[in-house]
Amino acid sequence: MPLYHNDDQQMLADAAQQFIADKGSVAHLREFRDKNCKDGFGHDLWREFGEMGFNGILVSEEEGGLGLGHQEAGIILKEIGRNLTPSPFLTTAIAGIEALNAGSKNLREKYVPGILAGETVLSLAIEEHSKHRPDHIAMSAARSGNGFKLNGAKKFVIHGGSSDMVIVAARTAGGVNDREGITLFAVDKDVAGMEINAVRLVDSAVAAHINFNDVEITADAVIGEVDQGADVLDRLLRAGRVGAAAEMVGVGQGAMDITVNYIKERKQFGRVIGEFQGLQHRMSHLYSEMQIADAAVLKAQQLLDEGSEKAELMISVAKAKVGKATNLSVREGVQMHGGVGMTDEYDIGLYMKRDRALSEFFGDASYHVQRVAQIYGY
Amino acid sequence: MPLYHNDDQQMLADAAQQFIADKGSVAHLREFRDKNCKDGFGHDLWREFGEMGFNGILVSEEEGGLGLGHQEAGIILKEIGRNLTPSPFLTTAIAGIEALNAGSKNLREKYVPGILAGETVLSLAIEEHSKHRPDHIAMSAARSGNGFKLNGAKKFVIHGGSSDMVIVAARTAGGVNDREGITLFAVDKDVAGMEINAVRLVDSAVAAHINFNDVEITADAVIGEVDQGADVLDRLLRAGRVGAAAEMVGVGQGAMDITVNYIKERKQFGRVIGEFQGLQHRMSHLYSEMQIADAAVLKAQQLLDEGSEKAELMISVAKAKVGKATNLSVREGVQMHGGVGMTDEYDIGLYMKRDRALSEFFGDASYHVQRVAQIYGY
């Protein structure tokens, strides 16, 4: 398969570009931020995502979705990134759906229709540390009657305060670092004993700390097999990582584009500052970095769609590379904007904030560089 | 003490600058290289170093030296670096002398006068690996009669083929990684069982691989105490590391200077290329890096001269920082010279080669960055 978008993908990209620029622009983010919206995103837009069919990209056609793959998911995410659209798309329609795709038909019947319609929102309770450590799970899920009793704490649960269902990674057996003994659960929002503390993040998204105090859940809530949740979690992580990387490509490209435009207009010393070679060379270098990051993400998506065993490696390459490139893009962006780049009035600062949040989501560049070394065995 | 050269030091610097530019310029290096000199340096110049008094900088006044310190040593080394002078100064008059300063009066009486006169050359057999690992010593020195019998192999012994005495770190007790049990020996060149294979290095210096096959030496040859050589070795290493760093500052500054001059003359597109802001900003950044590296080296020298316990940390900072800055300087130098930078006719390539050799000598930037982390305990 050639490494560029085919005609169908390009059509999707065109549609997504127009739709999201229209409905989910930076102005949309500012609106939700400034009214201090407690959810951090707009439910109306989420329903419109559903109407556009975006939410069914990773859902099979039999179940009412489009039956497409991560390349198509990435097309939507890139536009979300480019416009800084606040949206539960990544947690719900990408990472969440991928976990459910590994779960029972019952679970899918319960949640998927709502997701397709843009009614249901999922969140992911997979982190117990401030840094990404999905293989370190202390939270316990003890057998209790026919079900389980959850105890422990999760953090960095994006949309955790406004989701209808939380996917929770807990331990049904083994020690904190064991792969065996992890189980994933679909926990509904109104269950007793779940204490949710929502906090606003730097990029205006809202995440939650969730404490589970003897939360009782039935065996139906298990996603996949008991004790074998690591496979499901890996599937969720692959989708989430490559998805976050795609969104970051959009953030980096968006930041670069507004910066290029700015330096074409801003005058100093009687010249447009984009004429200065010092800035030109830096922008050209940035362009090169963003192109490479974009290609790495596309390759990772393709390998994942193909079910290649190399996908794991390339996903970490993609998240690491785009982490560095997009960080460069927002730093150069603010610096080249000069004083106005520091003001809330200009958008570039918002790109810097989103970059920071996305870089931590599903593991930062350091984490994935380390992972590449581990996969290579050194 | 203020962190700049005092008047005496400035006078020494002026004298050294003139003398070394005159007698030990890059033309001098080319001469010795092109005639394929087996020693890799000139004995006449070494004697002149002696006459100038340079070789006695770290030797006490009672013993005929100047009784000065590492700041003064660094002044000479910086000029050696700036001119790429091939010289046994660092191994002999700095690192070697520092080891002898921890040894017996007998040993000093045996070797120091020759060093002061520029007759004697020392080399250092402290490496057994291709990367700097002075704390990993496998070479054995077994008790044998009143003396010791050396067995093992050393490498990267600069001037090892032309030195009158080799300082050898060997193990009289303990395992390869033990601090206790290391002993340093002064081994004369003509001793039986020492097999020396000299190899020319990228920078035209000549180093040796030395195999020790039942080399018999007397107890007089021990520098310091038996089994307690680690302290002597540390002293040698501190002097060698900060000395190599000082030499590298000279290499980096020299490379920068010729590059600045070149871009002021070379024309392209009808303009001197030094007018292009793309190059200007890179040169200014390099200037800043070299200034900081220079200050770090000076600080390390001062702390070492003061006997501060912070010297160890700052020496590693200095070697690491100058390693990065000088590497940047030679890389930028070759690139900005363009095609001619690739030719042997221009000097900038010689700076790149010397930088490479010096960066490995006494541990490269990675080694010393790691050491900083270790000293800080993380």
Add this chain to the structure above:
Amino acid sequence: MSDLENFRAETRAWLEANCPAEMRLPIKGEDDMCWGGRNFKFKNDAQKLWLDTMAQRGWTVPDWPKEYGGGGLNPAETKILKQEMASLKCRSPLSSFGIWMLGPALLHFGTEEQKKHYLPQIARGEIRWCQGYSEPGSGSDLVSLQTYGEDKGDHWVVNGQKVWTSYADKADWIFCLVRTDKNDKYKGISFLLFDMESEGVSTKPIKLISGNSPFCETFFDDVKVPKDQIVGELNRGWDVAKYLLGHEREMISGGGLSADMPSIGAAFAEVAELDPILRAEFAAFDVETLAFRAMSEKFMDELKAGKGHPAQPNMMKYAGTELNKKRHELIMAAGGSDALEWESEASNHGAKPRGWLRTKANSIEGGTSEIMLNVISKRILDLPGA
């Protein structure tokens, strides 16, 4: 005991006796500092007492002459006072652009009358100053400023707009660059002082990406400025501004150093243990930090001795601000998702991300990194056309 040793002992004893306990607690942020001025609300009695006590002794500006409200200390004594204050953790009694910026310019360029009038008020924290340099059209290109002062005999009438005026909404007076001759780009600028309560002055805070608003847009609409409120000669305000900018860059370049910059790797040892790649970045950064601290020490020592290249502050400003930005990138990385929190109690209302975003201005304000690099190219490396 030498005189200096005596001075140190006495100073320490005096500080111990006179510095209120509250004024020896760490400062929590800019809001927690004493800025002085007509409308300043002291956080507590201790803050006012400490300002008054120190001002009375001339120690808000220890190295200024006594006749202008200073302490009359020589450089060695001034250094000892700073060391003793640091060692006892005494807060600075007064944070003031008057002290940091205008004062040195007045001492150098002011008339005797101006010095006697303004300096003691600055020393006592009675006037809070702001700086009117930048304009919307003139960022790095300061001399392109458009604010115009029309000559009306005994006064000028000033019209125009400034931007990035720090705390203009809280300041009492402004020192301001105003064009007084439209024909010469450099030699047509004058350095004027005037009251922010003058008719025709208005301010509008600028909201920053950190969520704070320390800067304003400031508008002048027919503002009358008496002729005796000029510092330096008519149309030679650029000389004063350059003097001040140099001072500011020294201050900014020195800024990172006086502050303690401990090992970032040691501070985040737990993260370093889990993440060997980040650990390597920490270690590389510790090397950069320690090397830069050596450079700062060298720079300061050379400055005191009148050595060093006069354009060196530009290099220090460049290197120091880029380093500080990198430092905060690493602090954010070390903090992980905790450091993303913007409003929570646990995050002290987003102290880390707000502090991180604040540092992005380091390499813009007081001369951008690009301008610093230009200056190095031109004045130190002597590159053509720089």
Add this chain to the structure above:
Amino acid sequence: MSDLENFRAETRAWLEANCPAEMRLPIKGEDDMCWGGRNFKFKNDAQKLWLDTMAQRGWTVPDWPKEYGGGGLNPAETKILKQEMASLKCRSPLSSFGIWMLGPALLHFGTEEQKKHYLPQIARGEIRWCQGYSEPGSGSDLVSLQTYGEDKGDHWVVNGQKVWTSYADKADWIFCLVRTDKNDKYKGISFLLFDMESEGVSTKPIKLISGNSPFCETFFDDVKVPKDQIVGELNRGWDVAKYLLGHEREMISGGGLSADMPSIGAAFAEVAELDPILRAEFAAFDVETLAFRAMSEKFMDELKAGKGHPAQPNMMKYAGTELNKKRHELIMAAGGSDALEWESEASNHGAKPRGWLRTKANSIEGGTSEIMLNVISKRILDLPGA
């Protein structure tokens, strides 16, 4: 089985049957490759046999038309041939600037006579070519070249000097940019071909920092060049050169990729274990390598499909060459003192340091990194004045 599957099977069988065993061993360096030409000394019989066998089938230039000595394969077949050769480790039968550079230009700009005359000789490896572009005064600024061809009716008389002519001392013919009109910087250049044995041609090898001399200075002293040896129109040689440069950059940018770039960390796992800081650099570099390989794949796929920005080869050239330089810096670091050896047997006569130094030219030859960045600024980012 589809046609392509058939083709693959047949090709593989043919290669297995016809590629001599010696020609399936790894190449040790440029000296070990087959460069062809009048004076080429084959390393062994296998090398000659392999060239002849492949040339006979048209597979030294598989995608050229059959009438010009090519294989007449379509892009899909060409790719399969390359894949099968790679998988069987068959060496390229012929390394040739004629194939890489002049051939594509002749196919595009040459007359039918020229194509029929030169291309088959190139395909059979009978003429070794060198390129006469750069001059001492014109590095990045190629069009400032001074070599002049004076019009003498049926021929030109060429005088001047070229530099960086690869293997000019071993080449049979040169393709050369010559000024034929002094009044127009761009439109006064012609693209001429001539025999290096012509009277008045002399060469002088340039000694490089790697110790090797693959390049020459080349001097023209009243060299006669017949008029039918021009490619493209008179005074429009710049069009040919630009076409060729674009091709060269594509080749250079593609160069790193076809070559296998395995994990540098895995290759030096022992060093990585001892030095966690270097390990972090290896890992970061592996990320860069794999990301760039994805970019290369994308670039090639887009090229084949006629997609992608026409200036993209400049970006690839920039990124690819900088990456390769960094790779060799890391190889040197991994090698430690062993990699410093310049002449020893153990070091294969300094293969590592010489290879490392050679890579420093990557970002200079074929357009410097700075020129590449300029082109990106101008043609892709559309920045003013770039």
